[in-house]
Amino acid sequence: MAEASTAPSQARVRQTATLGExxxxxxxxxxxxxxxxxxxxxxxFLAVLLGGATHAVAAAAWVFPLARLESVCSAxxxxxxxxxxxPFLSRRLRALGVGxxxxxxxxxxxxxxxxxxxxxxxxxxLGPAAALRLGxxxxxxxxxxxxxxxxxxxxxxxxxxxxxxxxxxxxAFAQLVVAHRNHAINxxxxxxxxxxxxxxxxxxxFLxxxxxxTAAIVSLLLVEGNVFRLALHVxxxxxxLWAALMAARFWIPxxxxxxxxxxxxxxxDKPSDSDKQDKGGGSSGTRNNEQLEFxxxxxxxxxxxxxxxxxxxxxxSSPTGVYYLRQGAFSQFNGRRLVTATRAGMDQDIASxxxxxxxxIAGAPPVNAYRAHVDTTVALLADHARxxxxxxxxxxxxxxxxxxxxxxxxxxxxxxALTADLVSMLGAEAGDAGWTEEDWQxxxxxxxxxxxxxxxxxxxxxxxxxxxxxxxxAKAIAVTQWxxxxxxxxxxxxxxxxxxxxxSFLFGNKTGYCVxxxxxxxxxxxxxxxPARVATGYMVEESARQGGSALLVSGRNxxxxxxxxxxxxxxxxxDVSPRQALDPPPPPPDADLxxxxxxxxxxxxxxxxxxxxxxxxxxxxxxxxxxxxARALVFGLGLALVWLVLVKVWRxxxxxxxxxxxxxxxxxxACLDRLSELSFSRRRxxxxxxxxxxxxxxxxxxxxxxxxxxxxxxxxxxAELQRAMLPAQMRLVRRELQRAxxxxxxxxxxxxxxxxxxxx
Numbered sequence: 001m002a003e004a005s006t007a008p009s010q011a012r013v014r015q016t017a018t019l020g021e022x023x024x025x026x027x028x029x030x031x032x033x034x035x036x037x038x039x040x041x042x043x044x045f046l047a048v049l050l051g052g053a054t055h056a057v058a059a060a061a062w063v064f065p066l067a068r069l070e071s072v073c074s075a076x077x078x079x080x081x082x083x084x085x086x087p088f089l090s091r092r093l094r095a096l097g098v099g100x101x102x103x104x105x106x107x108x109x110x111x112x113x114x115x116x117x118x119x120x121x122x123x124x125x126l127g128p129a130a131a132l133r134l135g136x137x138x139x140x141x142x143x144x145x146x147x148x149x150x151x152x153x154x155x156x157x158x159x160x161x162x163x164x165x166x167x168x169x170x171x172a173f174a175q176l177v178v179a180h181r182n183h184a185i186n187x188x189x190x191x192x193x194x195x196x197x198x199x200x201x202x203x204x205x206f207l208x209x210x211x212x213x214t215a216a217i218v219s220l221l222l223v224e225g226n227v228f229r230l231a232l233h234v235x236x237x238x239x240x241l242w243a244a245l246m247a248a249r250f251w252i253p254x255x256x257x258x259x260x261x262x263x264x265x266x267x268x269d270k271p272s273d274s275d276k277q278d279k280g281g282g283s284s285g286t287r288n289n290e291q292l293e294f295x296x297x298x299x300x301x302x303x304x305x306x307x308x309x310x311x312x313x314x315x316x317s318s319p320t321g322v323y324y325l326r327q328g329a330f331s332q333f334n335g336r337r338l339v340t341a342t343r344a345g346m347d348q349d350i351a352s353x354x355x356x357x358x359x360x361i362a363g364a365p366p367v368n369a370y371r372a373h374v375d376t377t378v379a380l381l382a383d384h385a386r387x388x389x390x391x392x393x394x395x396x397x398x399x400x401x402x403x404x405x406x407x408x409x410x411x412x413x414x415x416x417a418l419t420a421d422l423v424s425m426l427g428a429e430a431g432d433a434g435w436t437e438e439d440w441q442x443x444x445x446x447x448x449x450x451x452x453x454x455x456x457x458x459x460x461x462x463x464x465x466x467x468x469x470x471x472x473x474a475k476a477i478a479v480t481q482w483x484x485x486x487x488x489x490x491x492x493x494x495x496x497x498x499x500x501x502x503x504s505f506l507f508g509n510k511t512g513y514c515v516x517x518x519x520x521x522x523x524x525x526x527x528x529x530x531p532a533r534v535a536t537g538y539m540v541e542e543s544a545r546q547g548g549s550a551l552l553v554s555g556r557n558x559x560x561x562x563x564x565x566x567x568x569x570x571x572x573x574x575d576v577s578p579r580q581a582l583d584p585p586p587p588p589p590d591a592d593l594x595x596x597x598x599x600x601x602x603x604x605x606x607x608x609x610x611x612x613x614x615x616x617x618x619x620x621x622x623x624x625x626x627x628x629x630a631r632a633l634v635f636g637l638g639l640a641l642v643w644l645v646l647v648k649v650w651r652x653x654x655x656x657x658x659x660x661x662x663x664x665x666x667x668x669x670a671c672l673d674r675l676s677e678l679s680f681s682r683r684r685x686x687x688x689x690x691x692x693x694x695x696x697x698x699x700x701x702x703x704x705x706x707x708x709x710x711x712x713x714x715x716x717x718x719a720e721l722q723r724a725m726l727p728a729q730m731r732l733v734r735r736e737l738q739r740a741x742x743x744x745x746x747x748x749x750x751x752x753x754x755x756x757x758x759x760x
Contacts (some may be wrong), residue, residue, distance in 0.1 A: 052083035055148040055165075058172040063144075067136050074141030078105075082145040086152030095157075102149045109142030263292060263515070263536045263558050264328055266307070266384050292330055292337060292515055292534065292560060294501040298491040306589075307382040307538075309597040310390070310551040313375040319421045323540045323551065324561065324573050326350070327388035331533035333445045336500065338519060338534050346442055347533070349571060351387050355396040355411060364394035364416060365570025370424070371416035379601035380408045388537045389413035392570055402603035410601065418572065422477060428566040430472035431531050443531035443565065446523045449503055456524040472530045476564045476574045479524045483517055483576045486510055490582035514560040517576040521562035525574075531565045535573070546591050550598025556586035644753035648673070651756055660723065664712035667726055671705055671733060672759040677749025678741055682760040698740045701732035 059079035063072050082102070089098045113135035116122055123131045151168060154161035310325065318324075329347040330338040341347050348363025367373050376390050377399065387396060395414040401407055431440060446452055456479065460469060463478035493512040498504035502523060505516040518534040525532040539559035545551050561575040651673055655666040675681065680698070682691040688710065692703040708722045708729060716722060738746070749755055 048084055048087060051152060052080040052148075054169065055079040055083040055144075055152070058169040059144045059148065061172040063140050067140060068133060070133055071136045071140045074137040075144045078141035078144035079148040082148030082150075083152045085145070086149035087156045089149070090153040090156040098153050102146050102153065105142040105145040105149075109139040109145075112138035112142070263560055264385060265388070265536060265538075265558055266382055292339070292519075292536065294337065294496040294515060296494045296496045298493075298513060304554060304556060305382075306552055306554050306593070306597065307384075308378060308380045308388075308553045309594070309601050310553060311377040311379070311598055311601055312545070312549050312551065313377070316372065316374040316390075316417055318417070318542050319419060320573070320575075321542050322575070323542055324391050324535075324559075324575075325388045325538040325540070325553065326391040326393075326535050327384070327386055327537040329533050329535050329563075329571075331443060333447070337502070338522065341442065343438070343442060345439070349392055351389075351393065351396055354387050354409060355398050358395065358397040361394050361396070364392050367394070367416045368568065370418065370420040370569055372419045374415045374417040376413050376415065377410065377601060378413055379410045379597070381406070381597075383408055387411060387413070390415040390417055391535075391573065392416050392418075400603075403600055406600060416570075418569070420569065422473065425473045425566055425569055425572065426468070426471055428473055428569060430529065430567070431565055432567065440531065443533065444526045444529065446526040447500060447503065449500065451503070451507055452523050453527040455506070456527045459524065460528060472528075472564065473566060475528045475530050476521075476525050476532070476562075479521050479528075480562070480574050480576050483521055483524075484578055487512070487517055487520075487576065487578045488580045488582060489513060489517075489578040492582070511582070514576075517578065518560040518562045521574065521576055525562065525564060532574075533563055533565075533571070534560055535563045535571070536560045539575070541588070544589050544594075546594075548591075548595060548598065550594050550601070552589035552594035552597060554586070554589065641753060644756075648753055648756050664709060664723055664726055667730060668705065668709040669759065671702070671730055673756045674734070674737065675699075675702075676757075676759045677752065677755045678737065678745060679749075681758040699733045699736045701729055701736055705729045705733060 056076040056079045059075040060072050063075040067075075082105070086098075086102070089101055093101065116126070116131045116135035116138065126134065147168075151161075151165050155165055310323075327350075328340070329350045330340055331347055332339050332341040332343070349361060349365070350363075351359070351361055365371060371392075374390060378387065378389060387393075389396070390413065393413045393415045397412045397414075399410045399412050401410050431443075459482045460475050460478050463481060464471075464474050468474035488509070488511040490511050491513050493505065493516065495501040495504040495508070495512060495516065502516060502519040505512040506520045506523075515534075522532040522534055537559065538553045538557040539561070540551055540553060540557050561573055563571045564574050565571055651666075652670055655663060655670055658666045672681075675695070680695050682688065686694075688706050689703075692706040696703060705726065708726050711722050712719055712726075
């Protein structure tokens with residue numbers, strides 16, 4: 001009977017012990033059990049606080065470009081308040097009540113701003129500036145209470161509404177740097193100027209803004225119901241974000257889109273329909289970067305980004321008021337269009353590749369009375385198929401890259417730039433004295449369509465006086481003037497599908513873009529015996545320099561133009577300028593960005609054009625804040641490591657001095673710490689007896705330690721005897737672990753300062 005009564009008693013003891021563990025999330029004697037229980041009750045508050053901080057940062061990002069510092073701070077405080085109040089209201093009020101409660105702050109903010117800025121007595125008492133600032137602060141602060149409270153209430157009601165929070169946070173940071181689009185590294189001025197003034201790279205600003213946005217969005221997605229899991233997730237995200245930022249210094253900022261715009265200027269990998277239709281020397285279904293393309297509905301919207309900057313070493317002024325930066329030439333007629341010459345000796349004035357050493361271009365015209373020696377430095381922001389330079393370069397030399405993360409390559413070009421105007425070229429002979437009959441035929445071959453010759457003859461007779469009918473320069477001028485008057489410039493043309501796109505353009509609606517005009521001009525000139533070709537590169541108005549030495553080149557400056565060869569002058573640009581245009585001209589370059597990139601290409605320390613004393617001070621302040629943040633991070637990590645080590649040591653030695661009533665619990669906790677060092681910890685929902693049974697093959701004596709601990713925790717009548725037996729049982733467990741576990745694994749566990757966090 002005694003044995004029968006004892007068994008139920010022991011079962012009740014185990015059941016009571018297990019129940020106590022379940023209610024408290026751990027044993028009454030579990031290490032840190034009560035601490036975890038108190039923290040667990042605070043997890044909802046921590047989650048709300050994290051969401052409030054995220055809303056505060058996002059609100060500050062929204063308001064920063066719009067208002068002064070006091071309004072930014074007010075918006076941040078209001079957003080945090082709204083994010084904290086929103087979930088509270090959503091759990092206690094119906095939808096109508098929540099809506100009324102959240103609209104009220106915005107109404108009060110609008111009323112406060114109207115009072116502060118609209119009442120004469122208030123304005124005169126505070127002063128106009130102070131009244132306006134206070135009114136903005138009130139409106140932004142209380143308005144953010146409404147906005148953040150609404151978003152948090154919606155996401156509390158339905159989890160799927162959380163996407164609205166993520167979207168709002170992402171847009172807040174995106175609009176902060178929207179002025180940076182198209183690689184405008186000098187914008188937004190309010191953020192970039194202090195960094196430039198301190199000699200920094202604005203790229204890091206945009207990486208930092210992206211990091212802040214990522215951290216804010218991650219914080220919204222990683223809200224957990226357990227404080228340790230919350231800390232683990234946020235910490236892991238922070239470590240990954242820090243690693244990404246550290247690795248970003250080795251990345252090259254993305255350049256311009258890899259497309260030559262149909263002019264073969266930059267690498268392109270997408271074949272066009274016109275490529276597949278070429279015959280007799282064209283590409284047969286393959287992409288060739290050395291060929292021009294006729295495109296329908298050509299959209300150059302992706303070419304707004306800068307592709308290079310040209311620095312003039314002198315005050316050269318073009319006689320036409322336009323700088324032509326030549327890169328390629330197309331002179332061989334393949335039966336449908338002009339392509340790169342395949343005959344040896346043709347177009348030798350075009351550089352075939354980027355220089356690795358000083359290179360002299362043999363086919364370039366000499367510097368004489370008609371051409372001046374002009375040196376330029378070209379810094380490429382995007383990859384190009386070959387170098388471009390001010391026409392006509394006779395020497396190229398590579399230069400050290402002052403900023404490998406910004407520029408693809410830098411080189412110096414010495415050009416024999418034209419100084420003579422077209423009038424002075426009248427009377428010049430066409431072609432070169434050394435050309436063979438085959439050379440002449442190469443530059444005179446045109447489509448066999450008789451309409452070209454008939455039209456060219458009519459244009460020359462109508463535009464020229466009789467004494468100029470045989471002058472090649474006059475003939476070329478007549479053709480370009482006629483095309484300028486009769487043609488219509490538009491990117492929305494439709495001629496690419498024709499067997500002869502140029503004929504479709506010239507004898508049709510005469511509507512096209514530079515490739516159509518250049519081909520038409522060359523064909524008409526060739527029928528009149530004037531050697532001509534199409535050149536490609538960039539065309540930039542001289543006025544874009546705006547008095548400086550740098551010239552910014554963007555994708556929209558891509559251009560194709562006709563050229564004729566005149567003796568003693570070389571290849572001369574004979575561009576067509578249509579009087580009628582259905583598309584607007586390219587916008588002028590950003591003067592501040594042009595100056596900034598020019599200074600970077602020279603290897604100089606850039607400064608804002610209106611540098612004030614406050615800007616360098618702000619730059620130094622930002623540098624000091626970065627330094628302090630790095631130091632705080634290192635100090636915080638070191639402090640956390642020291643704290644983990646001290647807590648681990650304290651938990652190991654404290655049983656020696658503990659009071660008798662706490663001695664058993666602390667010794668059991670020390671035994672759990674030793675097991676955690678070896679990666680043995682109790683799983684969630686697993687009882688202590690089940691845990692002892694699971695590791696019984698490693699430490700059989702741990703079952704006795706567990707039984708003794710439970711007896712002491714539940715007030716066993718043999719408490720004194722069990723307390724006296726516990727040290728011996730602990731020594732047995734230690735010996736068993738020493739026999740079962742290799743020494744290196746035990747040493748690694750001892751050296752891990754955070755192992756005790758997993759003791760349960």
